[in-house]
Amino acid sequence: MYKSVTNRRSFIKKMAMLSAMTAAASMFPGILFASEQEKGIPKDANLDWKKGPCRFCGVGCGILVGTENGKAVAVKGDPNCSVNKGLLCVKGYHQIMCIQSKDRLTHALVKKNGRYVQTPLDEALDIVANKMKETIAKHGKDSVAMYTSGQSTIPEGYVASKLMKGAIGTNNLDCNARLCMASAVTGFLTSFGADEPMGCYEDIDYADYFITWGNNMAEMHPVLFSRMLEQKSRRGAKIIDFATRTTRSSTASDRSILFEPQTDLAVANAICYEIIKNGWVNKSFVEKHCNFSKGLTNIGYGLEDKFNFTDKPEKIDFEAYKEFLKDYSPEKVSKYSKVSVKDIKYLASIYGNPNKKVVSYWCMGMNQHTRGTWINNLVYNIHLLTGKISQPGNGPFSLTGQPSACGTAREVGTFTHKLPHGVVMNKKDREMAAKIWKVPVERIPSKPTYHATEMFRAVDRGDIKFIWTQVTNPLVSLPKTGRYRPAMEKKSCFVVVSDVFPTPTSDVADVILPASWHIEKGGLYGNSERRTQHWDKMVEGPGETTPDAWMTIEVAKRMGYGDLFPYSKENHVEEIYNEYKQFHEGAKHGMAPLEVLKKESGVIWPYVNGKSTQWRFNAKYDPACSNGEDFHFYGKPDGKAVIWQRPFEEAPEKPDKEYPFWLNTGRVVEHWHTGSMTRRIPILHQAMPNAYVEFHPDDAKSLGIRNGENIKVTSRRGSCILPASINERGLPTKGQVFVPFFDENMLINDVTLDAFCPISKEPDYKKCAVKVERV
Amino acid sequence: MPIKSYLAHAIKGKKEELMKALVSLDQCEVVPAENQDILALVTDTPNEKEEEILKEKIEAISSLKLLSLVSGFNTPQN
């Protein structure tokens, strides 16, 4: 009895300490408490510490998980990991607390007569394989689909791609990274012909200025933001926050500049206008290393089913580009962007100053944009015109949200158009895949099929009759869920959901497969800075939980593709990685051998002759440069990057009389995406128990809205009721409301619009029109 | 048996000093932030009266700028 009270008391003390630290995390951007976990570890504990990456964001901090008697009991930052140097944010050091959650999915569940019945995993996998085979036999191979994740491990993504594209022969594979990173990919490919950032996090140690474009790093990339704050106080580096909402990042920055939603396109062009006008162009860099191009304009928004768009790039010259920019003088742009002429000139002067190093950071603000590819191109233009790229402290840097958006979604290529190397449209890339996979090349179709939004539209239309989702919760995270939830409930589509916890997506499944959580299996992730991170299995998962990669392999075997999946249960991670690695051999993308990855806390690719390439395209650091010049943008056939002429175009839906507010959606520091894991971590859940709708105080006042009062947010698609939040976490501009999307009980994505960038097909969650009413 | 958690804001540059002063008080547990002049503080006292006395002692520390309460718990006597 005595013991249990003492335990309870020390537990409460721990909870009290955690709540203080969580409160601090929400009040002080980037605050870190490194010693906390070590304090909680009993001195005489005999813990076995194993390294791995954090599960909860694309920063990719290294963690050490302490296990005792087969249980994970502590997490601390990995001091050997250069990403975080031993630090973790509030999500990072609480992460393992979710795995013990009482409602963990421990066994397969099969829906029988409207009820879920616990079923042996082997039997459930038989059902999945038979259903997939039967559907293909009846309706053709394009009637089945897989939808995976930027949180899938590299082996999980690889076997999904091999099953769909190599074994079955359909390109019906896409992933939730379409919702967060697709515009970054198309931006990189159109400007440089090679995906992923040229720089690395070490840029933070050298830059004089950090300009964040629509990016609340204090909440979304807290450890990186804390590194920036450290440079701010140590060297006087400056942070400029350019955004549509005042956030924790804005208040910690040296300067906050607000713009009207969608007008970042115009402001970026105005910065280039000023750079040219003031003679700040790095002429020799541009002449040697850049081409100018333009593409189609008025390109649409993808609002209609089966929308199709292909850009038609056309070369132009510097004079034509200069002429185009005449429409973007600071004076003209200031009128509709609501950014003052002075601020536009200020931003241009930072980029234009040859003696200052500048890094631009962005994430969802620029990517979730109906002109996402364009705005990525436009920020590259600024860095290319000034030659501030591919050097320590100088460069554009697109951050990821998910821990393996780069490693799995982009590098393995779990998109409809991708292969582990290159794209399905390219014959050579198909030939390479066919050779490594040992399948006939004709089996890999040359045409992409459905990107994420269109995949769920196809489910709604009845074109897709079987879908298997892994490591993702689309019925909370897709835009316009009001259409896609009933679509997934339709009898015409058989739904398989693999997950760790029940979610609104597993609620509509015909079969639920119990997945292992990340430390219950081995795997590899790839973070924002091209760092591949390996970890070994640390603890046993409960019940029949199984790694997603192994469940995919088991289904493939049952479908008769066993010879293509000759992996062993114990070593499949290693065997798959070694096979996959062949796709990237060479100086441009060579990946570190497994032995190295096992030893190191992550290794940046290209890994050439035992060394990581930290700054690509710069001959000083990158052995793949072969043109004899200082820089070589070898992703493009002529070795030159492209400066794109891209205009400002309006958002598809703007506030009007009936729907007078912009709706912006996003995340909070306490929760990971749809909250299925972090809402099961008591301390994080307590700190941020529900979503809310944030108002500018003037709007709240004129509508007579009080803090905490229930408000109905309605668009042309649906509505959602949430408590009002005034002067709390963030401050939207007047005429805008903000809602975080982590809360499955307040589904704001019933309200959002499924418009997307026609080039990247990434939806815009940041802009649609709503009305608000007190209820 | 109150257990309370606070954020203790140190006067600029005096985090170490504040840390030392708090650690010397028996009923305090402290975790300093790495990169801000802030300490997370948990107090564990037998009753409200003692808690009040302790709070007064804490507030008298010269390196403390501000003490803000985050949460309070009451647990049964053991």
Ligand code: SF4
């Ligand atoms: S910043 Fe991201 S990767 Fe690092 S600890 Fe926090 S959630 Fe994990």
